[in-house]
Amino acid sequence: MTVYKALTIAGSDSGGGAGIQADLKTFQELGVFGMSAITAVTAQNTLGVQGVYPLSAEAVAAQIESVATDLGADAVKTGMLFSAEIIRTVAEQVKKHQWERVVVDPVMIAKGGAPLLQEEAVAALKEALLPLALVITPNIPEAEALTGVAIRTMDDRREAARLLHRMGARYVVVKGGHDDEGEETVDLLYNGSEFSYFKSKRIDTRHTHGTGCTFAAAVAAELAKGRHPVDAVGTAKAFVQSAIAHPLGIGHGHGPTNHWAYRQYGE
Ligand SMILES: Nc1ncnc2c1ncn2[C@@H]1O[C@H](COP(=O)(O)OP(=O)(O)O)[C@@H](O)[C@H]1O
Numbered sequence: 001m002t003v004y005k006a007l008t009i010a011g012s013d014s015g016g017g018a019g020i021q022a023d024l025k026t027f028q029e030l031g032v033f034g035m036s037a038i039t040a041v042t043a044q045n046t047l048g049v050q051g052v053y054p055l056s057a058e059a060v061a062a063q064i065e066s067v068a069t070d071l072g073a074d075a076v077k078t079g080m081l082f083s084a085e086i087i088r089t090v091a092e093q094v095k096k097h098q099w100e101r102v103v104v105d106p107v108m109i110a111k112g113g114a115p116l117l118q119e120e121a122v123a124a125l126k127e128a129l130l131p132l133a134l135v136i137t138p139n140i141p142e143a144e145a146l147t148g149v150a151i152r153t154m155d156d157r158r159e160a161a162r163l164l165h166r167m168g169a170r171y172v173v174v175k176g177g178h179d180d181e182g183e184e185t186v187d188l189l190y191n192g193s194e195f196s197y198f199k200s201k202r203i204d205t206r207h208t209h210g211t212g213c214t215f216a217a218a219v220a221a222e223l224a225k226g227r228h229p230v231d232a233v234g235t236a237k238a239f240v241q242s243a244i245a246h247p248l249g250i251g252h253g254h255g256p257t258n259h260w261a262y263r264q265y266g267e
């Protein structure tokens with residue numbers, strides 16, 4: 001039996017909806033063995049982020065080395081990286097282990113407004129990590145912060161995607177969850193020459209905590225199995241749609257998505 005393996009390098013969400021926890025659940029649901037290197041511990045629940053406790057860059061590097069030198073990884077996903085120092089360490093590790101199937105989810109701010117990346121670390125993300133990404137998955141505010149383009153229209157999104165591709169990411173997905181106009185959510189994908197659009201019915205719900213992590217983790221899981229990035233994005237869109245459409249209804253705020261919905265109910 002071939003065992004496909006994916007490594008997530010991200011923050012821990014004690015509430016289980018986002019971060020490392022969302023990534024590992026998604027890997028498992030898509031039939032991929034999940035491994036983790038934790039960058040920061042957050043005290044977090046459906047009401048917000050109550051605390052952020054970063055690990056040292058040395059601790060992050062040690063976790064990655066442990067995975068790389070024994071188990072290996074077919075794909076790698078990065079999420080909350082918190083500081084420029086951790087970003088540079090992760091970039092060095094990606095290069096050292098010659099990982100190519102790398103998904104960079106440039107996590108900056110939680111939906112409730114809590115910062116998960118220091119402001120001065122945005123430059124390091126652009127310079128050190130973005131050029132190593134096979135797929136980058138910013139939401140609209142993250143694409144704006146990385147490119148300086150104010151995104152109001154689909155044309156603006158295409159412009160931001162072109163710039164992100166020019167910075168070195170081979171496939172750019174500018175997700176549409178924050179564009180609350182229209183009946184559909186549209187994720188735009190750019191491969192350097194053409195655009196494709198992944199559309200689904202917009203679900204009217206407040207239970208969207210962790211959608212971005214779940215989406216990027218699903219892309220990484222599919223890449224780990226050897227899928228083409230475009231097919232991986234298609235599966236990720238269907239996975240997250242099902243996870244939002246079948247909410248668990250837990251917690252008192254913005255609840256987590258349902259990571260087993262895709263397996264249980266399909267798309
Ligand atoms: N209300 C919604 N209905 C359907 N899909 C959604 C909804 N909100 C977000 N999504 C999808 O969830 C994924 C994450 O989107 P987004 O909210 O833009 O990212 P983030 O969680 O990083 O802010 C995308 O595939 C997006 O299309």
Ligand SMILES: Cc1ncc(COP(=O)(O)OP(=O)(O)O)c(N)n1
Nearest residue numbers: 011018019110111209210211212213
């Ligand atoms: C530890 C941790 N990492 C990432 C996030 C952001 O997750 P995201 O999928 O963008 O979902 P929201 O926080 O925006 O609901 C996080 N919250 N915690």
